Amino acid sequence: MTGLRDDGAAALEWAAAYLERVRELPVLATVEPGQLRASLPAVPPDEPEPFAAVLADLESTLLPALTHWQSPRFFAYIATTASEPGILAELLAASLNQVGILWRTSPALQELEELTLDWLRQLLGLPEGFAGHLEDTASTATLTALAVARHVAPGRRAVVCSEHAHSSVDKACRILELELRKVPVDASFRMRPELVDLDGACAVVAVAGTTSSGSVDPLHDLADLCAAHDVWLHVDAAYAGAAAVCPELRGLLAGWERADSLVVNPHKWLATPMDCSAHWTRRPEDYVRTFSLVPEYLRTTDAATSLSEVSIPLGRRFRALKLWAVLRCFGRAGLQERIREHMRLARLFADWVEAEPGWTLCAPVTFSLVCFRREGSDAANELLLDRVNASGEAFLSHTQLDGSYVLRLAIGNFRTTEDDVRRAWDVLRREARDHPA
Amino acid sequence: MTGLRDDGAAALEWAAAYLERVRELPVLATVEPGQLRASLPAVPPDEPEPFAAVLADLESTLLPALTHWQSPRFFAYIATTASEPGILAELLAASLNQVGILWRTSPALQELEELTLDWLRQLLGLPEGFAGHLEDTASTATLTALAVARHVAPGRRAVVCSEHAHSSVDKACRILELELRKVPVDASFRMRPELVDLDGACAVVAVAGTTSSGSVDPLHDLADLCAAHDVWLHVDAAYAGAAAVCPELRGLLAGWERADSLVVNPHKWLATPMDCSAHWTRRPEDYVRTFSLVPEYLRTTDAATSLSEVSIPLGRRFRALKLWAVLRCFGRAGLQERIREHMRLARLFADWVEAEPGWTLCAPVTFSLVCFRREGSDAANELLLDRVNASGEAFLSHTQLDGSYVLRLAIGNFRTTEDDVRRAWDVLRREARDHPA
Numbered sequence: 001m002t003g004l005r006d007d008g009a010a011a012l013e014w015a016a017a018y019l020e021r022v023r024e025l026p027v028l029a030t031v032e033p034g035q036l037r038a039s040l041p042a043v044p045p046d047e048p049e050p051f052a053a054v055l056a057d058l059e060s061t062l063l064p065a066l067t068h069w070q071s072p073r074f075f076a077y078i079a080t081t082a083s084e085p086g087i088l089a090e091l092l093a094a095s096l097n098q099v100g101i102l103w104r105t106s107p108a109l110q111e112l113e114e115l116t117l118d119w120l121r122q123l124l125g126l127p128e129g130f131a132g133h134l135e136d137t138a139s140t141a142t143l144t145a146l147a148v149a150r151h152v153a154p155g156r157r158a159v160v161c162s163e164h165a166h167s168s169v170d171k172a173c174r175i176l177e178l179e180l181r182k183v184p185v186d187a188s189f190r191m192r193p194e195l196v197d198l199d200g201a202c203a204v205v206a207v208a209g210t211t212s213s214g215s216v217d218p219l220h221d222l223a224d225l226c227a228a229h230d231v232w233l234h235v236d237a238a239y240a241g242a243a244a245v246c247p248e249l250r251g252l253l254a255g256w257e258r259a260d261s262l263v264v265n266p267h268k269w270l271a272t273p274m275d276c277s278a279h280w281t282r283r284p285e286d287y288v289r290t291f292s293l294v295p296e297y298l299r300t301t302d303a304a305t306s307l308s309e310v311s312i313p314l315g316r317r318f319r320a321l322k323l324w325a326v327l328r329c330f331g332r333a334g335l336q337e338r339i340r341e342h343m344r345l346a347r348l349f350a351d352w353v354e355a356e357p358g359w360t361l362c363a364p365v366t367f368s369l370v371c372f373r374r375e376g377s378d379a380a381n382e383l384l385l386d387r388v389n390a391s392g393e394a395f396l397s398h399t400q401l402d403g404s405y406v407l408r409l410a411i412g413n414f415r416t417t418e419d420d421v422r423r424a425w426d427v428l429r430r431e432a433r434d435h436p437a
Numbered sequence: 438m439t440g441l442r443d444d445g446a447a448a449l450e451w452a453a454a455y456l457e458r459v460r461e462l463p464v465l466a467t468v469e470p471g472q473l474r475a476s477l478p479a480v481p482p483d484e485p486e487p488f489a490a491v492l493a494d495l496e497s498t499l500l501p502a503l504t505h506w507q508s509p510r511f512f513a514y515i516a517t518t519a520s521e522p523g524i525l526a527e528l529l530a531a532s533l534n535q536v537g538i539l540w541r542t543s544p545a546l547q548e549l550e551e552l553t554l555d556w557l558r559q560l561l562g563l564p565e566g567f568a569g570h571l572e573d574t575a576s577t578a579t580l581t582a583l584a585v586a587r588h589v590a591p592g593r594r595a596v597v598c599s600e601h602a603h604s605s606v607d608k609a610c611r612i613l614e615l616e617l618r619k620v621p622v623d624a625s626f627r628m629r630p631e632l633v634d635l636d637g638a639c640a641v642v643a644v645a646g647t648t649s650s651g652s653v654d655p656l657h658d659l660a661d662l663c664a665a666h667d668v669w670l671h672v673d674a675a676y677a678g679a680a681a682v683c684p685e686l687r688g689l690l691a692g693w694e695r696a697d698s699l700v701v702n703p704h705k706w707l708a709t710p711m712d713c714s715a716h717w718t719r720r721p722e723d724y725v726r727t728f729s730l731v732p733e734y735l736r737t738t739d740a741a742t743s744l745s746e747v748s749i750p751l752g753r754r755f756r757a758l759k760l761w762a763v764l765r766c767f768g769r770a771g772l773q774e775r776i777r778e779h780m781r782l783a784r785l786f787a788d789w790v791e792a793e794p795g796w797t798l799c800a801p802v803t804f805s806l807v808c809f810r811r812e813g814s815d816a817a818n819e820l821l822l823d824r825v826n827a828s829g830e831a832f833l834s835h836t837q838l839d840g841s842y843v844l845r846l847a848i849g850n851f852r853t854t855e856d857d858v859r860r861a862w863d864v865l866r867r868e869a870r871d872h873p874a
Contacts (some may be wrong), residue, residue, distance in 0.1 A: 001527065002520070002521035002766050003521065004449065004452060004453040004456065004525070004640065005449065005450070005453045007521065007522075007525055008449040008452075008453065008521075008525055009446070009449065011525045011528055011529055012441065012442065012445040012528065013442070013448065014772050015441060015445075015447065015528060015529060015532035016441040018532060018533070019441065019532065027802070028541065029541065029543070029544045029545070030461075031544050033540060033544070033739060033740050033741040034548070034741075036544055036548040036549070037548040037549075037551065037552050038547060040549075040552055042552075042555075043556070043559060044556035044557075044559060044560050044764050044765075044768075044769060045764070045765055045768045045769065046768055046769045047768045047769075047770055047771075048765075048766055048767055048768040048770065048771045049520050049766060049768065050766070051525060051762065051766055051767045052760070053765065054522065054526070054762045054766065059596070062545045062549070065543075065544040065545035065546045065548065066533060066535065066543060066544075067535070067541060067543050067544070069533075069534045069535060069536055069542075069543075070532070070533065070534050076542075077536075077538065077542070077734075080534065081534070081538065082531050082532065082533075082534035084439035084440065084441050084445075084488070085439045085440070085444075085445065085488050085491065086531065087441065087528065087532050088439065088441070088444055088445055088448045088488060088532040089491070090527055090530075090531035091445070091448055091449065091452060091527065091528040091531070092448055092451070092452060092495065092530065093527075094456070094519050094524040094527035094528070094710040094759075095452035095455060095456065095507070095519065095524050096503060096506075096507065096519075097506045097507050097517065097518070097519035097710050097711055098503065098504070098506060098711070099506055099514075099517065099704075099711050101514065103470060104465065104466065104504060105504055105506075105513075106466070106502075106503060107466045107468050107470070107472075107473055107502040107503075107504070108466070108473060108499045108502035108508075111471070111473040111474040111502065112473070112477075112499070114474065115474050115477055115479075118479075119480070119481035120481070122480060122481060123481055129793055136573055136750055136753075136754075137750040137751060137752050137753075139749060139750040139751045139752070140749065140750055143749065147612050150786060161463045166732075166751075167730045167731075167732040167735070167751065168751055169755075170730050171728065171730055171749065171751075172787070174727070174728070174730075175584050175612070175613070175749065177614065177775065211734055212733075212734055213734075229546055236685045256543070256666070267536075273531040273534050273754075274534055274535070274536050274752065274754040274755075275752070275754045277754075277768070277785055287760055290609065290611070291611070293604045293607050293608055293611075294604075295603075295604040296649075296835075296836055296837040297514070297648055297649055297834065297835065297836040297837075297845070302470060303470050304470040304471075310715055312576060312577065312608065313573055313574040313576040313577055313602075314574060314576045314581065314604065314608075315574050315576070315711065315712070316573075316574075316712075317573075317710075317711040317712045318711075322531075324455045325488065325491045326493070327481050327482070328481075328485075328486045328490065328491055329480055329481045329485055329486060329487070329491065330485055331481075331483055331484045331485040332481060332482065332483045332484075333483055333484055333485065334484075334485045375797065378783065381513065383539075395602050397734065397735075398734065399733055399734040400733040400734075408734070416856075418561050430823065
């Protein structure tokens with residue numbers, strides 16, 4: 001039988017050692033599709049195995065099949081961090097195994113979720129009047145918000161977003177059978193409000209920090225339009241919302257406080273392990289109207305609205321514990337310090353790109369994400385990216401801006417230092433030099 | 438700063454000690470709504486706090502606000518277990534912080550998810566040809582399956598289930614704007630197939646193990662009907678599907694192998710920490726057709742379909758690691774042993790009820806769930822339940838069967854012994870005797 005003390009000590013030591021050596025591991029997994037699965041038994045064991053066997057296989061077999069999101073040289077997509085307080089809170093949450101269905105099934109889960117969401121609201125400088133809960137991901141938050149927007153505007157079946165909004169908006173509209181209108185962007189990849197058509201629309205999804213380039217849609221203009229037409233405004237600040245922990249950066253997000261619903265993912269830029277997506281609304285009663293269903297086997301006399309009445313799943317795990325631990329163990333000051341450092345590093349990298357002949361910056365650097373390319377064809381840039389990633393020294397990803405293939409360097413890992421960013425730049429220039437287009 | 442080794446050792450010790458004393462703690466939380474939140478600071482900390490402060494507050498402040506799902510005398514709803522291998526795998530998963538978006542973002546996450554789902558399929562005696570993935574909860578699985586069913590049957594907008602199906606079917610139909618037809622049940626709370634109207638229906642949701650009573654809808658009859666009318670059959674075996682680990686119990690679920698989609702929650706009766714819901718389908722290509730969307734910033738040349746193309750969220754956490762650890766550390770034999778013991782304990786409790794004057798069994802005991810009541814009014818039974826739960830010695834819940842208020846004793850915690858079940862029965866009789874109706 002697995003013992004929490006002995007096997008736990010071994011697991012903890014493995015995890016601590018992993019985080020110490022993760023900088024030295026190839027960032028991108030080094031296996032081919034199907035390779036890991038082929039190396040593991042195709043049938044389940046009949047008899048119990050010791051937990052040590054799981055740990056041994058993790059080290060010997062799984063390790064090369066991991067892409068190291070915890071590496072300080074992970075610069076792809078949106079870089080994230082599972083910080084130590086968040087990791088340990090997950091250990092505790094699993095040990096407690098709370099299942100939030102009704103308030104009484106875990107008052108601690110529900111009240112800590114409400115409290116930490118209010119703490120985070122304050123840290124981000126959002127006004128009172130936003131009620132919050134947690135979801136797994138921003139995809140679910142956006143689906144949930146658009147289901148409410150559709151519910152409160154019967155007959156209006158269109159959603160408006162920019163051509164740079166996240167693919168989760170497309171997916172939500174498919175599920176909800178809403179027409180999606182994609183609005184062109186300006187030279188800085190921001191939705192052009194003068195091209196918005198709200199006829200028959202139930203919602204606008206504005207992005208504060210697009211995945212492609214970090215651009216912010218014109219939030220005040222869109223809020224004005226939504227107010228004039230009684231249309232729901234959902235703001236997707238999944239990545240960049242965290243910047244508002246720093247008062248001097250709040251201007252970049254000005255207008256987001258006028259959203260009907262708003263999503264920020266602490267599992268992105270706020271050091272919380274996957275998954276943890278914060279979803280606020282100024283209209284919680286509309287969520288209850290859309291989702292509340294209390295079958296007989298869940299009826300109680302408890303004087304509390306349960307979180308399952310404002311979201312899609314009935315049961316939820318104790319996600320708030322890790323967010324609470326992270327907010328306490330970093331404090332406002334600790335989070336500010338790291339976000340400011342990431343902003344500085346992104347600016348620094350952008351300066352190197354701009355100063356280097358043959359390289360171009362492809363979008364304004366609004367937050368900690370830099371879009372750039374090497375002169376030459378799209379194919380040459382794609383090959384360059386492949387070579388950099390194959391080196392194992394850094395992992396970047398790409399996007400398409402103005403019809404061109406563009407490289408993305410996303411800074412967001414709390415362990416990333418200036419040396420790590422410089423190393424990525426060195427690798428990029430080395431691979432470009434060794435393999436000229 | 439939080440140190441994974443030192444603070445981790447303290448967290449691990451707290452967790453181990455918690456599981457040793459959880460049997461002695463009042464099962465149901467002992468706080469009033471709002472009490473916990475009022476006892477915590479209303480504003481977030483400015484400066485970092487040590488992780489030890491989080492742990493201290495967990496002990497002193499959060500503990501009374503927890504309902505102890507890990508208690509062996511938790512008999513409410515569907516009883517669950519977070520086993521030691523599952524808990525430690527969650528520690529490891531949080532440390533690795535894999536984010537499954539594309540295959541390359543974590544080959545280990547994707548391939549282990551596919552492998553463990555195939556292991557579990559084999560353990561449950563399901564045929565080949567079922568492709569599986571993990572979701573957070575059965576609510577999401579049912580929503581996902583019905584979205585696919587709607588997609589493949591354009592114009593057919595009705596879903597059929599029994600009046601005892603889970604409320605998640607109602608919620609999914611609201612979100613998908615499908616008409617829900619609830620079919621009456623027979624004397625054993627099973628859907629009556631002769632009353633099913635499939636005109637304009639895209640799906641039937643059959644339940645194998647209802648939440649109220651554990652009843653199983655007539656799966657072969659419903660599969661025949663669905664086949665004849667080309668209607669999608671979704672089988673919700675969230676709780677009772679685990680029983681199929683024991684070959685002698687598979688007859689209870691016969692016909693479920695004919696489902697188009699099927700959900701079993703390892704976080705219910707298979708010792709896996711919340712959340713972990715296994716979702717299989719025989720028609721994975723229909724899922725891809727419904728959900729696949731690959732934006733430019735996620736385009737790769739990897740020869741693998743990513744799990745985000747068959748489910749609602751884009752990103753997923755490394756849930757497969759805990760399922761893999763649980764299946765290995767228990768093995769087929771370990772899981773069988775515990776499920777058989779739970780079946781025996783439920784039968785034993787039912788025998789006590791039947792033998793006791795003034796008490797009645799209210800539904801057949803199909804799996805490990807017993808529905809019963811004391812003679813007297815509904816109000817008297819409700820009061821009895823409140824008194825038992827207020828004692829802290831056991832936690833049960835209720836439902837409505839044939840218009841009557843009925844108590845439910847659900848056995849599913851791996852730490853539950855015969856003594857625990859006997860204690861619950863003693864408390865029930867004591868409270869009934871001390872407060873006669």
